Amino acid sequence: MPELPEVEHAARALARATSGARIVRAKVLHPYVGRNLRKTSLRRLVGRAIARVERRGKHQLAMLDDGSMLHVHFRMTGDWVVSSREQELPRFARFVLELENGARIVLADPRALSTVEVLEPGASLATMLGPDAVSEQFDAAHLRTALARRRIAIKPALLDQSVVAGIGNIYAAEALWLARIDPRVPASRLGARDVERLVRAIRRVLSRGRDGSGRYTTAGSARLNVYDREAKRCPRCGTSIARIVQAARSTYWCPGCQVNPALRATRP
DNA sequence: AGGAGCCTGCGC
DNA sequence: GCGCAGGCTCCT
Structure with a gap:
């Protein structure tokens, strides 16, 4: 569900569900969604806390406490499904984050065109982005x-x-x-x-x-x-x-x- | 600038 | 079946 207001909504949901919690597990369930991930980088997420979540255009960035970032793009049909670890995975679950507070955040995406990647501290998005359409810089x-x-x-x-x-x-x-x-x-x-x-x-x-x-x-x-x-x-x-x-x-x-x-x- | 392709589901 | 889909990248 990929236009800006929807991504804003999703980013807030992610922020609410994670706020300060540590990641205990991160797993990609569909290879295409993890196509930009280096094999080891998901493991670096474990033990990190999500400090805050930012949205830039339709990109979501979860900033971790060591300066690295989880970068997610929903493309056409991605969305977050927030639930708890006991519950069944939703249909089309492509990526899972489990937190020590018991929450489970799932990227559900029927078409699996979404991307998930881990950016090193100091790294920036590979794409050139103009000013955000809802920011004051866009005039x-x-x-x-x-x-x-x-x-x-x-x-x-x-x-x-x-x-x-x-x-x-x-x-x-x-x-x-x-x-x-x-x-x-x-x-x-x-x-x-x-x-x-x-x-x-x-x-x-x-x-x-x-x-x-x-x-x-x-x-x-x-x-x-x-x-x-x-x-x-x-x-x-x-x-x-x-x-x-x-x-x-x-x-x-x-x-x-x-x-x-x-x-x-x-x-x- | 235009097109293919990525992947999957859905509506006709 | 076939064509289409809210995005984006990469190729002619």
Whole structure:
């Protein structure tokens, strides 16, 4: 369940379940999930306490008391299941952490695309991340600069985690709809006012998008205005919602009210 | 810039 | 069956 609000929720759940507790066991149950792990590094976790948990974009970092870090990425379908050691493992359990307080934290992921790795003290994430989408560092000035020389369309640009960290496919579409921007517009063609609207739209979209459990849904959700709604009516203008493919990902958008800013300028 | 691929389940 | 999926990396 991999968009930023969901990862934030998951990271908090992890923090709550672990807070200060020592790890007594750490085990990968699916080889693909541990593909970035060196054979011995999981054992280094045993005996360490989890001091705190941070989220950076959609990455989770559990900071251990010796300065090393447990780095987890849910990709498409990962999630934490918190229970106790006596309970049965949940379906799709791919990685298990057991704590001396009796808690058991399981990474459940049907597709097993999640990754778990241990970073040495002082190491940093291998990926370049832009400012977090819900941080103050992410503002119109930053986004404008980051997009200035990009010739790719704005929608795939928003998915580029080095531009801004934490936006996924669903909320990229939803934010562009809110800001009334055509997803196909070259990123560098957005004007200052478009970028400002877009930043506000991103903030709004990321501040909703969750039900009480921290999950989101697609079909049947009143919150999603365009995503997964091909051929349905745009809630704003009634036009039939379109689906296109950009950078091999689905983009849903409204051809009626999401306009190309360049065209808007020539037709006042 | 575009596509394949990773792995598995689900809906048609 | 087949095609699709909320992400990301790596390759042409």
